[in-house]
Amino acid sequence: MFRQWLVLCLVALLGIAAPANAQDCDTKSTITAVADLAGILKAKPDPLANLATAANSPPFAKAPKTVNLPTAFVKGGDASWKDSFPGTTSQEQGGILVRDSKGQYKWKRGPSGTSGSWAPNYGDLGAGETMIASLHTHPYSKAEGGFVGAGPSGGDIASMVTQQEPITIVHAGDTVFAVAASKEFTDSLKGLTNAQLSALFTTIDATYDAAFNKALAAGKGFKDAVNEAALVTSTKHKFIFYSGPTSGPLIRRN
Amino acid sequence: MSISLLTTLLAMLTMTPPTFAADPADAPQSTLSAADADGRWLVEAERTFGDYSASGAIAFSADASNVPDADAPPHQHAAAAQAWLALGRQLLTEERAEDALAVSRKGIDELGDEYAPPMTRDDTKMKLYAAQDLERQDRLSDAASTSLNMLEVRLSLYQERYEVSIPADEDE
Numbered sequence: 001m002f003r004q005w006l007v008l009c010l011v012a013l014l015g016i017a018a019p020a021n022a023q024d025c026d027t028k029s030t031i032t033a034v035a036d037l038a039g040i041l042k043a044k045p046d047p048l049a050n051l052a053t054a055a056n057s058p059p060f061a062k063a064p065k066t067v068n069l070p071t072a073f074v075k076g077g078d079a080s081w082k083d084s085f086p087g088t089t090s091q092e093q094g095g096i097l098v099r100d101s102k103g104q105y106k107w108k109r110g111p112s113g114t115s116g117s118w119a120p121n122y123g124d125l126g127a128g129e130t131m132i133a134s135l136h137t138h139p140y141s142k143a144e145g146g147f148v149g150a151g152p153s154g155g156d157i158a159s160m161v162t163q164q165e166p167i168t169i170v171h172a173g174d175t176v177f178a179v180a181a182s183k184e185f186t187d188s189l190k191g192l193t194n195a196q197l198s199a200l201f202t203t204i205d206a207t208y209d210a211a212f213n214k215a216l217a218a219g220k221g222f223k224d225a226v227n228e229a230a231l232v233t234s235t236k237h238k239f240i241f242y243s244g245p246t247s248g249p250l251i252r253r254n
Numbered sequence: 255m256s257i258s259l260l261t262t263l264l265a266m267l268t269m270t271p272p273t274f275a276a277d278p279a280d281a282p283q284s285t286l287s288a289a290d291a292d293g294r295w296l297v298e299a300e301r302t303f304g305d306y307s308a309s310g311a312i313a314f315s316a317d318a319s320n321v322p323d324a325d326a327p328p329h330q331h332a333a334a335a336q337a338w339l340a341l342g343r344q345l346l347t348e349e350r351a352e353d354a355l356a357v358s359r360k361g362i363d364e365l366g367d368e369y370a371p372p373m374t375r376d377d378t379k380m381k382l383y384a385a386q387d388l389e390r391q392d393r394l395s396d397a398a399s400t401s402l403n404m405l406e407v408r409l410s411l412y413q414e415r416y417e418v419s420i421p422a423d424e425d426e
Contacts, residue, residue: 092375092377113375114407114410114411115381115403115404115407116376116377116378116380116381116403116404116407116408117370117374117375117376117377117378117407117411118374118375118377119371119373119374119375120373120375122373134375136375138377138380140381140384143396143399143400144381144384144385144388144396144400145384145387145388145396145400147384150380153375153376153377153379153380154379154380155370155374155375155376155377155378155379155380156375156377159373159375162372162373163373168375209379212383221387222383222384222387225383226380226383
């Protein structure tokens with residue numbers, strides 16, 4: 001990684017400094033070139049800056065409108081989805097996205113779940129690493145309706161009450177959904193007892209059920225009712241809701 | 255509004271709602287066996303549906319100072335849910351999908367909502383919603399199998415949460 005960076009810097013230096021002849025290649029021009037290079041590097045925006053912001057519980061109104069996903073995470077999510085259909089059945093898969101002390105993002109695949117549940121591999125969080133997000137799949141076998149694109153469940157969103165990661169991501173085959181905690185939501189948890197947290201979990205889940213059934217009554221199909229319920233529940237409880245193609249970018253929906 | 259219509263409405267409002275005799279099969283019946291040498295207790299429950307019946311069991315540990323109440327043993331609802339699951343599988347095998355679906359729902363009701371370990375992402379309810387969708391499409395066999403599978407998933411989560419086991423699973 002460092003070697004690639006060094007090569008890149010040298011190429012950039014040559015491009016900027018490009019002395020007309022050897023006599024021009026003095027210390028002054030090199031210092032100028034380095035300063036120019038630093039300026040260029042500084043000006044280049046970090047494509048994952050919005051992800052870091054979204055993972056830091058931003059105020060609901062000021063949360064990023066789009067979020068890019070690290071390449072390793074995209075590959076990890078797609079591999080998880082690919083492994084979600086053993087034989088003719090379904091089996092949820094997933095893992096966690098962490099950021100190390102150098103700011104690098106790492107995907108860590110977790111153990112398999114069941115056809116209707118998955119548990120995050122929190123034990124894989126290393127020293128000096130920060131939990132950014134979890135991802136799990138929502139596969140439906142042919143016998144289960146073969147749905148693709150069904151986003152977060154009520155349980156997924158309600159789990160934000162107790163979970164360690166600030167962003168929950170669901171890979172639904174052709175679409176990725178993300179639910180991020182806002183400052184308002186995070187602040188609302190402060191000082192709550194376990195009983196109050198449990199009650200909040202139930203309330204969020206009930207919001208989802210009501211929204212799902214309302215969408216069904218309005219004539220929506222299963223998948224659309226799921227996604228409508230996820231959006232309504234997220235908005236009501238101050239979660240930032242994103243969706244987009246599996247490779248990103250994710251677009252804010254509320 | 256005519257008087258006859260008003261009379262009809264009044265009659266409807268004052269009618270006693272229909273009552274249904276409680277199904278004896280739904281009554282909480284279970285037996286508690288004494289602890290074995292390892293201190294593991296066994297609670298068993300039997301459930302019937304028409305001419306069919308099945309039993310379920312949950313093995314659990316308890317301290318000597320905390321002897322379970324034989325009249326209301328812990329985990330009896332989970333043993334009953336296990337019985338419903340076995341019954342549902344049996345009915346599905348015999349292509350009685352509608353009955354299997356009904357039985358799966360009895361098991362889900364009897365197990366209750368307190369089954370998942372705290373950090374689990376529990377999507378079983380979504381799959382149960384999907385089963386309802388399949389039922390609406392008249393895909394009863396798929397609806398029943400999906401619903402029974404979710405009951406099985408919930409029972410597996412229950413075992414993890416309460417550190418109990420289903421004896422049949424141990425034999426496998």
